[in-house]
Structures are given as C-alpha cells and as structure tokens.
Amino acid sequence: xxxxxTFMTFLTDTPYISAYVRNEFLFDEQHGHGEFTECTxxxxxxxxxxxxMFQIMLSNGAQxxxxxxxxxxxxxxxxxxxxxSVWWDSFSRHCTVHxxxxxxxxxxxxxxxxxxxxxxVYQFTIDWCNGGWSEISDQHxxxxxxxxxxxxxxxxxxxxxxxxxxxxxxxxxxxxxKSPSKSYSVESK
Numbered sequence: 001x002x003x004x005x006t007f008m009t010f011l012t013d014t015p016y017i018s019a020y021v022r023n024e025f026l027f028d029e030q031h032g033h034g035e036f037t038e039c040t041x042x043x044x045x046x047x048x049x050x051x052x053m054f055q056i057m058l059s060n061g062a063q064x065x066x067x068x069x070x071x072x073x074x075x076x077x078x079x080x081x082x083x084x085s086v087w088w089d090s091f092s093r094h095c096t097v098h099x100x101x102x103x104x105x106x107x108x109x110x111x112x113x114x115x116x117x118x119x120x121v122y123q124f125t126i127d128w129c130n131g132g133w134s135e136i137s138d139q140h141x142x143x144x145x146x147x148x149x150x151x152x153x154x155x156x157x158x159x160x161x162x163x164x165x166x167x168x169x170x171x172x173x174x175x176x177x178k179s180p181s182k183s184y185s186v187e188s189k
Contacts, residue, residue, distance in 0.1 A: 010046045010093040014054070014145075015124055017041040019153070021056055021064070022079065025071040036076045039064075044126060046095040051086050052126060052143055052155045069145075069153050077151035084112040086155045088141055091128040099124040107164040108146055110156045119164070120148035126155065 021039045023032030043055030045066055053066045070085035103122045110118050127142040141157035148154060159177070163169060 010095065011055075012044050012046075012095065012097050014041060014044050014097050015099050017123060017147075018074075019056070020073050020076060020151075021058070021067060022071045022073070025067060026064070036073070039072075041072065044095070044097050046090040046093055046126070046128075048092060049089050051082065051089055052145075053090075069155050072153040073151040074147045074153070075151040080148070080150070080152040080154070084114055084116075084154075085152065086143070087113070087157055087160060088143070091141070094129050095126055096129075097124055097126055103144075103163070108144070109162045109164060110146060110148070110154060111160045111162075118148050118150070118154075120146040120154070122146055 017040065019039055019041050020036040023035035023037055024030075026032060026037065038059040039056040041054050041056050043065075045053045045055065047053065047066075051068045051070075053068055054072060055063070055065050056067050056072075057063050068082070070080060070082045100122075103125075106122045108120060108122055110120060112118060123145045125142050125144050141159070143155035143157065144161055146154050146156060146161075
C-alpha cells in the first residue's frame, strides 16, 4: 500500500482517474473546442478564490497543472458551465483529499445552481482547514468530486447532494435542513 502524507497542503495526490481534458484548455480556449485528449488525473491544487484545479498527465506524456474541473470529463460530452460544475471556489491553500470507502462508487443526485438534478458517481472528497470560510461553522463546505452520467466532472458540497442506495436509503421528499450556525466546544463559552 502506498504511503500518503498526513499533513495538509495546497498540492496533494488524488485517486488516479482515467479521463479526458477538453482540448480548448490545452490551446488557451482559442481552438480545439469539441475535441478531447485522454489523460489521467493524479493530483489536486488548492488556491483560494479559484475553482478546484487538478494535475493531469496526457496520453502523449505532457503533464498539465491547474486544470479547472469543468475542463475534465470521463467521456466526450457537452461542457457544463463552470457555475454548474462547482458551487464554491477553494476555501484555503490547506486541504486534504480523501476517498471515503462508504461513499466509494455510490450514486448521487446533485442539485445545480440552475435547479437541475443531475446524477453521477462519487470519486473522492476535498476538505479544507486553516483559512477563511473553512473555519466558520455555517460556511464550511467540502467538495465531493463526482462524475456525472453525462461524463462531466463536478465538485459539490454536502447540502447539494442526495445519495442513492436502495438497500438502506429511503427518499420521501427533499429535506429543508439548515446548516449549523454555531461551533461546538467544551472549553469555550
């Protein structure tokens, strides 16, 4: 088993995922629209006020950094707008990437800003610490990286995901929960 770092960092490994990068990214969005190049996703980069970005290796041996999530897909597909591919920018330079075994390969319904429910499959989670919104109880959100059935990669927080597992999850209606507004500590008043 491969050892992984336990400290938080702005650059970290991800599970390896075979994917495609949209060629327009490789050509500064000047041409290559509607064309794709095979790649492997292997890392994540966190920069505050920027969307989740990834490290990839192309099938021709070129390695790219800082690839935004909306430029990645599991199969050639129509691009989903950046606003519907991710809800939040990175909260901090300090993050960790973790693949929850319980969620691994779980199906999930994801609610976009456009109010459209899209289904996909969980890949891994990015979580944040030591920076701004990541330390405020009702603002902290992790990013679950999901491959939609369409092929598009997205990164959505808990409150925009409903998990699907007919063996033990029973859906009746969309809940109207509220995020916790207080922090819990036994030592502070």
